[in-house]
Structures are given as structure tokens and as C-alpha cells.
Amino acid sequence: MPYLFSRCGALMPPFALLLRPVRMIRSASTLLLALGLLVAGPVCAQQQPAAPGKPAAADKPRKLTRKERKEMQRQAALEAAKAQQQSQITEKDRELSAAYFVDGVKFMLLEDYPKALERLLKAYQLDPNNAAINYKIAEANLLIGNLKDAGNFAQAAVRLDGKNAYYYLILAQIYASQKQFTEAAQVYTKLIQDVPDSKSYLFNLAELYLAQGKLTDALTAFEQAEKEFGPMDEVSFKKQQIYLKQNNLDKALQEGEALITANPDEVRYVLAQAEMYAANNRLPDAIRVAQQALRKEPENPQAHMILADAYRQQGNATESEKQIKQAFESPELSIDQKVRILVDYLKQLPNPAIQQTALELADITTKVHPREAKAFSVAGDVQLLAEQKPKARTSYLQALRLDNSHYKIWQQVVLIDAELAQSDSLLKHTNQALELFPNQAVFWFYNGVGHTFAKQPAKAVRAFEQGKKLATDNPELAAQFDTQLGDAYNELKEYDKSDAAYDAALTFDANNAQALNNYSYYLSLRGKNLPKARDMAAKLIKLFPENGTYLDTYGWVLYQLKDYANARQYLEKAVRTSRDGTVLEHYGDVLYQLGDAAAAVEHWQQAKKAGGTSALIDRKIKDRKLYE
Template identity: 60%
Template sequence: MCRPPSRQAAMRKVLFGVWILLSATAGWAQTAGRPDSVSGQRKPVKLSRKERRELAQKVAYDAKKTAAAVLSPKERELAEALYVDGVKYVILEDYTKALERLLRAYTLMPDNAAVNYKLAEANLLSGNLRDATNYAEAAVHLDARNPYYYLLLAQAQASQKQYDAATATYASLVQQVPNSGSYLFQLADLYIAQNKLPEALTTLDKAQAQFGALDEISFKKQQIYLRQNNLPLALKEGENLIASNPTEPRYVLAQAEMYAANNRLPDAQRAAEQALRLDPQSPQAHLVLADIYRQQKQQPEMEKHLRLALENPSLDVDQAMRILVGYLKQLPDPKVTPLALDLAAVTVRSHPQEAKAYSMAGDIQATAGKRREARDSYLHALRYDKSKYQLWQQLAVLDAELNQPDSLVRHTDQALEVFPNQAPLWFFNGVGYSLKHQPQRAVQALEHGRRLAAGSTDQQSQFDAQLGDVYNELKDYAKSDAAYDAALAADPTNYGVLNNYSYYLSLRGEKLDKAKEMSGRTVAKFPDNDTYLDTYAWILYKQKNYAGAKENLEHALKTTKDPSILEHYGDVLWQLGEHSGAVAAWQRARKAGPGTSPLLDRKIREQKLVE
């Protein structure tokens, strides 16, 4: 919905919650009836109990000396000097000194409205809301014609969530202070905030009677009618706004949105097209039309207007992100994927220097299975904003999935300069070095990351799983087994660890019964996984159960032509005496590509098993 327009220049704009409190440094007589300092946005500074107690004791002592006394000219001059000095310290935000001087002035002239007002302000800014309220009430009582005293009292009350009291203060202000009709708008806002909608309407009617038909009054009334579910009156106020502003498209758009939200689609379309005639470049008009066509199930028209909206650089990037998030949540629906990808690309073109646009495009591309495109989008996002940890992590995941170890190491090194204490980045850094067959550097990264992950069992389990692989490559089998055992202690169903651990044990020919038990669990869970079947078969091979190994490898070969599995199949056939079949299997393994053992060429050349 559109923002309300500004009020006429003759009216003061004082928003609820933002209070204008002016301080004077001029003569005493000039300060009693006007604001003194701008303080509405200062952060309160709380005085300690000791400071308040010392001030109170001093005031009580001074009050006894001056009680019921008629001030001499010298005492009056002192009071005025103390007041001006107190005002100075309020401006300097030294509230301890301000209160000390103002309280001394108060002991001399407790019935002076300006002194009470300034004491209220100093207490409010120092966090003593109760005393601020008391002094502000006294100021209002002593001078009921000064609007700023009411404003300060209302602020103190609102700060204590005394909204009924604040409302009553505003009502008194409007009633007691001449020419204070502009505050009717703040009074209406208070009523709206408390959901006292009839009172708010009555107050706005008074404002309209005083100031005439203003856009702000119509806008506020429209919002109230909408909250009351009174659509006819809300639409009527909308038409009043349009009639008063015939060249202003935002009111026409607001009307279109109301029509659309209440299923009056022909009226909504008419209003949206009217707004588009007033402003042919309006992305909001295209968005309204897109929503109308969506409700009418006119997909091509909906897509057209949605693209036109997102192509417009004037569309706020955050609003574009909200639209794209709606499509991201629907992925990977194949019916939605093409449009989501297209809209993401359009948004990137219209916001070419916005990290958010690239990041969202990356999320959509990754969810749609376009990992390379997603990786590029995340890289573009990081050119404009390196402070988003999630971007670095997503980039690392994609580097790993795409088996790009050089990029994975480079990008995680860059990320760790910004986020050196993020354990997952150290994990991916270690994975990168492991893929580059630099196990020593991998161990350094993984062990450091594991220490950072202290307290997170899940993260430490992931580090242990990777450390098991890396220590095995270093032939430090004791540490490798310990890491695998730790990972399985944390997660006994980590089938990747069960497979790797059992396979490496089979290669070493150690703990084969344990290896068979672990591998058997993975095959039972994933009976058609060729990698797990190959591991189980190789353990059986090491146990000289060649028939069982053959059965599992043939099962695996139904779904894969992995060269290492073909080579293992040839080895099993040789042990079973099927020598010609073994040589044929080895030859097929060579044609299948890399991934075989260094002994494969000898097996083929010598046409016999070499181990």
C-alpha cells in the first residue's frame, strides 16, 4: 500500500514517538513558554541509584533552607543562572550535572513551569521515567497552554507503555492549547495504535472539519476502514484520493490492489491499466497486473507483466527478492523451473551490481540442478559483497561437488581470511587439499577445523570421517582407524564411513571380519549401489570367497561400467579359473577409462593375474 502524503506546509509534522524538545540558553523570561532542545532521538543514559540518592539528599537539604521563603533578587538571579547552566548540561548530555543544577533551581522556584519541564526532560533522557512523568505533569499543571509540555508528558507515558494516559494527554493538548489542531493527527495515530478505531475516525473527522479534505485524512480513514473490513467505505476514500490527485498513479495502484485483494478482478484490471497509462514505466503496475492475470489463470500474460516489472531497475531489489523467493520455494517443480531461472536472469540484468540478485540467482540455479551456473552466480555475488558467510559456504559446496579442487582450495583460502573461525570452511579447505593429493596440508586444515568444531558432535563427526581418509592416504593407519571409529561412535549409520573404512581394511587385509560386518550393513541398506557392492565383493575376495565376490560384482555391473569394478571382476574370474573371461574383463576395464590399478596393463600384457 502507498505511503500517506505530507500534510500542508502550514501544519506541523510531529510523528508519534518522535518528539521535538528544544532548549533555551537565552533569558529566563523567554524560556517559560517555548521548547528548548532537540532531544527526541537521544539514547537515555541511566543514572545509578547512588547518584540519584545523593542528588535527592542535596535537594532535600537545600529545600529545607529555602522553604516558604520569598526570593530576593539575588536568589532569583541564582535560580535563573542554575536553570541556564542545567539547560547547558542537558545539551551536553551530562545529565548528572544537569539534574544537580536544575534541582537546585527547583528548590528555589518549585512552581516554575520551565524548571519542571527541563527536569522532566533530563530525567527522561537519563532513564528515570517515573520522575520524568511527575515533573512533566507539574509543568502541564503550571502552564496548560504550552504544547511542548504535553508532548514531553506523552512521551514519558508512552515510554512506560501507558498508552491510555498518553492518549488522554494528547486529547488535553488539543482541547486546552489554542491553534493545536495539527496534533489531532497524532491523537488519531495513538487511537489507531490501540485499535480504538471509532475514536480515531472521530478525531480525523475533527481534523477534516478544521483543515478541509486533505489526502492524509483520506488515507488514514481508508486504512481504518480496511481494518474494520468495511470495503465500500475504504474504496470510497480511495476514489476521493484519486479524484484529488488525478495525475498521481500511486493512489490508483492502491485502489487496484484493494480490488484485486477482494476478487473484483475486472475493476482491479481497469485501475491497474489506468495507473500504467499515468506511468508507463511503473513496475508496481505491472506487478498488480501480473497478480490479476495469475488469479485469472492467464499464464502467458502473467509471465509477461512479471518480466516487465523485474526488468525495471526502479523496482526495489528487496521486492524483487521476495518475488523470487516465492518461486524458489516451488523448486524443483519442473513446471516452475524455466520461469524461475528466467526471472532470476532478468533480475541480475536489471540489478547488475547487487550481490542479492546474484545470490538469489545462484540459489535458484543450484536448486534447479544447474550447479556450474550457480557457482558462477555466487562468484559474482562475492565480487560485490564478501561479508556473507553463506555465499562462501555455498561456493565451497559447489566446488567440491563439481570436483574442482584448485578452485575449492583457492576460494576457501579467501573465505578464511574473512571468517577464520568458521569450522566448515576449514573442512572444505581440507577436502580441497585431499582431492589435490596433498594429505599433509589436508590434515593441518582438518585438525584445526575439528578443534574449532568443539561442542558440535555432528561437525566433529564429519571431520573424523575425512581425517580417516586422509590418514589412510598417509599410511598412518592407527590414526585413520581411530578417526573412523570416532566418526561411527557419533553416527553409526554413516554409510560413507562404513564403506571407506571397510574397503581400506580389505586393501590392507586386516580386520576382515569387522570389514565384512560394516560393508554388509551398507549393502543391506543400499542393495543396488555399485560402489558398496564392489567393496563387499572385494572383502569376500580377500577372504577367498570368490563365488560370493563374483555374485556381488555381477550385480554391480548391471548398473555400472566402472573400470575399477570391471578390473575386480576380472581378478575374481581368474581366481575361479575363468582365465579368458578374466582377460576380457581387464580389457573392458582399460577401454572404460581411468580409475584402475597400476597393475592392469601388466595383467593384460601377461594375460594373468598380478597382485
């Protein structure tokens, strides 16, 4: 792309002046140039040499038309008026104007625009028809945001010297700054028409048309530019976008084919063409062109991705899976692209049809990007949804070794520890998380759960109490803390605190299943407030009529109330849904109370095998007698 030389001798890049603020180069030569502009007047463009073979002057003068004679008379009158105005300026005024002008340019360089304007306006008062002065005043006003005055002086500069590209450019910039794209486009059109060697501004004109949504006009400008400067890749891309917006797919594809032909070694053009075919459901063509790219670059991941998507749309799952795995094995497919793809798989899990592919892609990602925390994090997400919890935890922990700052990954780790009921891991990981996030209540909660698993109720209470202080703005979490405190205080035999904690939890949520179950069960074991225990357990049964643990709790509360017949009814249902040792032992106890000692002993024996029974189970079996 050629650069334009302005009439003032400055190098002017054609693409750079649409919206860029005008900046002056900080050098002494600028001042000399400005002074030259003022003293010598606007410099005219160099005359082009006569075309080869054509005489410099016509051999025989042609007779002028009436219209041409009128135009010449008008131009002569304008030149005479201008000459008269210029002649009215004394040499002293001209020198003083020049001095003010130079001062103004100096302050412009120093970015002291108020002083610059003061000097430039004094120069203007002495020499108002100097195009360079009008131009600099327009520039100063533009830089301080006074667009109205900037526009007026820029228009004057263009009017006074219609052959200087800079004057048109600043006027177009002023219009564009106010989103007056139509006016800006008109300025560029006149610039291209009136100023020699200014065809490169066709690109600016095309961009202005695009900003207005005038696609046809933009196309015309780009095509004119191509006639002047030849085919250009970026222009072809722009034309493709325009054709696509016009729903002219064939034209867009033609541009793509032309790019490929002109640049046979540029795989990116081949891939762009394949993507265009795929996006428009021309799958055989997309596959053909993507394979063409792979013949040039067999490991190109983008080509494999295009093929994977095309084969998927064709229903060829085997080939699609093969292609996407090849793409994932390439380090050139960025980790961010791979994460985005895996997230799409996550949205579809659990789904047996894609689960294995998702797991394999996650494994490939961690192998290709072993130093990327996000690779292990997304792999952990996939594995977790695939119910591979221990493996997911391993992936999450590796992600944290690479970057331990992610709160949500720590949360996933401790949740898995809690679900697996692994107290050692839960305590280790919550302690590590609390070093980084000491004010996060959730980690105190699971730290307390870890101590509960480890039969350390005093430490559990300390963790729960600390966490509850941090959960004041989260009443739901605070209620969970109260439920856990009820259990822990009960273990410590601090029954008043235990009851108060359960009551607080049920005040927030009267249907809190854990609080209803444990509170009523512990009251029954203590033989305290049994009517309240019965009401809570009955409510629980209405909410969960088939839950074996809750049926056992209600049956045991009835047993403590000596309502053995009803206790048997619920304990019998509990035994059918649960083979827990405590449930079996309770059922044996109620059978003994109802006079069926043989059946009682049989269930006590089953309870012992199941485990989790009371310390009296052996005596009950040996003596065939109930001990309480």
C-alpha cells in the same frame, strides 16, 4: 496546516507535542519571555473582532436565567478569592519570586534540573497561584521522570489559566507518557473546547484515540479536523486504515477515489487504490486501476507488479510472467524487492512450471544491477536449484568479486567445485577463502579434498589435520575429517594412522558408509584383519543392499578369504549395477578362481575398456591367466 501561536507568543506546531519532551529554546529572549510571564501574569488571548454586520453590544439586555445568575455569582466569588490571595503578595515577594523564576529557567536551559527545581519551588512558595511557575515546575519534573509531581503542577497550571494551550499540552504529554491515553484525550478535548484557535489539536486527539483502538472516535476527530482545515492526504490515508480495520471496504475505497480525484497527477494514489482492490480480491478493478497508473507512467514497476499478481490469481500465467519481467527490467524496482520475489521462487524450486521464469528473472536482475553482490548471489541460488551448477558458480564468484566478505557464498563455491570434482578450482577457491576465513574448518576440509583429487596425499593430510583442530566443538565434522585422514594416510602407506583414523570415525558413527567401505576394502587389499573387514563390509551391505561399490567391496573381502562361491554371488550383483573397471576385473578374477577362464578373460577385457583397472590387467588378458 496552520501553526498555533501560544498566548506567550511562541510558534507552536500542532502535530509535534503529543509525546515529545518539552525543550526550551536556548536564547536570551526565552528568559525575557519567562520574566514577562511572571511579572505581567498570564497573558490573555487577543479578543476576536466582532463579526461583520453584528453590533459589539446587544441593543437590548437579555434577562439572565437563574442558572446563569448562580454561575456568575460563583465566578465572582472565585475572582474575589484570587484577588485577595494576589493582594496578600507584597511587591517585594513578587520581585523575589520573579528572580527565583528567572534563575530556574536559566538552569532549565543548562539542563541542570535539580537546581532549576530548587529555584522554581522557591518562586512557587512566594507566589503559588502563578500559572507560569506551576507550568515550569511541571516541565522540570517531567524531564527528570517525576511524573506524579509533573502531573499535579500541570493540573494546577491549567486550573489557574485555562486559556493557555501550553499548559494543556504538557498535561496531555504527561498522561501519554504513562500510557493514560483516556486522560490525555480528555485534556485535548478540553483544550480544543476552551482555548481559541486550537482546532489543529484535533489531529493529536485522533492519534490518541487510534492508540486506544477507539476507531470511531478517531474518525470523528479526523472529520472535525477536515471541516476546519479542508481535505488532507495524510488524513485520508489514516481514515482508509480505520475503515479497513472496521472491514468497511467501500468507505476505504471511496477515500481512495477522492484522493485520486483531488490529485490526478499523483500516481502513488492510483497505485494504492489498485493494491487495495487486489488485496481484497477485486481483481478486475485492480487490473483496471493499475492500467490507469501505467497510462500515466508506462514504466512504473509497482503497477506491473500489481498486474502480475492479479493475472496470476486469475490463472493467466502468460500475462503474469510478462508483467513481472517488465517490473524486473526497471531499475526503480529496488534490488531488495527483487531479491524478496526471487526468494519466493526459490522456495518453490525445483518446479518445472516456474523454473524457467525464475532463471530469466535472475538474469534480468544481474543485468539491471551489475554492481550489486546480492543480485548475483540470489541468481546463483536459483541456478543451483535448477541444477545449473557451473553457471551458479560463475554467479557466486561475481558476487564475491563485488563483496568477498560473505562466508556462505564462498562455501557454495567450494561445494560446487567438490561436486564437479575439479581439483584446480577447488584448491584455488579454498586457498582464497582461507585467506579470509583461516579459522573455518570447512574450508580446510575441502582444501584437503582438493589435494586428494589432485593425488597429493601429504598436502591433504596437513589440511585435514589443521581442520580437525578447529572442529573440536563439532564432533560430526571431526568424524568426517577422520574418514578423509584414513584415506589419505592409506595413500601414504602409513597404515597404523589410517586404521586409527577410521576407528575414530566409526566410534562417532558406527554406520559411516565411507569409513566402513574404504576401511574394509583397504584391509582386504593388504590382506590384514580380514574377519574385521568382512564384518564391516557385511554391515554395509545390510544398510545398502543394492549399491554396486559396496557389493564389490564385500565380494572382494570374501575373495581374499578364499570364499569364492559367495564372492561370486556378490560380485555378480555388483556387475549388474556397476560397469566400473575395478568391479569388472574383480568379477573376472573370481570367475578364474572358480575355473571359468574364458568368462574371466571376457570380463577382464571389458574392464580394460572401462578403465580404472590394476596394472596387471594386460598380462591377465594376454596370458589368459590370473596374476595377483
